[in-house]
Amino acid sequence: MLVLFGRNGAGKTTFLHMAATLMQPTEGRLLYGDGRKSSTPEEIRRGIGLVSHASFLYADLTVRENLTFYARLYGLSDIPSAVEEATKRADLTARSDSPVRSLSRGMHQRLTIARAVLHRPSLLLLDEPYTGLDPVSADRLSDLLSQSRDRGTAAILTTHDLERGLAAADRVAILESGRLVHEGTGKQDPKEFRKLFAEVTTRGGKPIGH
């Protein structure tokens, strides 16, 4: 898991949207996998799950209807069991026939993640997924993410929470003004990393490779 840090407006969300093919880069190019095989945008999207600030869920539809809809969009073969499993994993079995509008923030976020991993993506993009979650829901989210990692899913996560981000990270990177200014391993002391973060962001770190 790569955890991407950066101040507000550093370009974290823009980067995730470009990686998810929602936006085209104005310059440069994105390479997926080993970068050798050329893939169609549809093939790339099949392997991507995105958890954004917004849930992409339909408030008037129930939990089950939302998951069934996305399962059909992704062309999953055994939709009822995929939906059943995703509902169970998100701990929403008791609320599967409730409209999304009636769910709490934590439930909403769990369903958002269940929607994003429904098609078992090989790359999970998470944009500040801990925002607004209570500690119990945040811990549950961390468990879900480590389960996904154990299944071999690569992930890029953005967060402002340095401690939680470092705990989850295999690698870390810092973005500033749309440029990569630091890259390293996740095994770092949070206090030291906080100092480094302040240095490279407030004093204007040089982009890597310059």
Add this chain to the structure above:
Amino acid sequence: MVKYWSAVAAIVQKDVRSELRTKEMVASMFVFSVLVLLIFNFTLSLDGAMTLELAPGILWVAFVFAGSLGLNRSFASERENRSLHGLMLAPVDRSALYFGKLVSNVLFMLVAEAFLLPLFMVFFNLNLFDELEPRAFMTFLLVVGLGTWGYAAVGTTLAAIAANTTMREVLLPVLLFPVAVPVVIGAAESTRLIFQPSAFYSPWTWIRLLAVFSVVFVVVSWLTFEYVLEE
């Protein structure tokens, strides 16, 4: 290809299910178009011959205004929680999203029109079952279907463009009405020639024009929808 049409069907089914639950789009289109008919009914005192002359225009004004209201609503559910991004992440060609929204929009517009037509006949004292031969009535239904399809074909793309702007309620009619003029004129003129048959002019000339524009709008939208959706 199966997955492409399965995605189209999933979008239509989702929109229908959502509409059955909220009834926002069809109800607002129906109420608005009834008001349009009422205003025309109060402001114009029409007798028999004049009714047949003006009724097609009045009917299509009601359909078009109601249609623009419905098209504006059609992307409201995609704006909430930014579900449009969820659709864009689907591993299908993005034109499937266009066809899904187009079919939903046509369905909802046809339902609103089906409710409106009997009221139109009552308000303007015009019994189309008596006035028109069965063959002419079927041609009229074809015109309604083609006109609705053509209007929704261009309207769906423009609604997707307007959905990403802050002035969407104003922007959609401003963009849509000028572009949809050929469809509206074709529909109104062919309806007039069906209501008042002429020895010199056939409604089929206008119906062919309507069909050509409907196809052109669908093809152009199919080719450009991917770029319309991108930020």
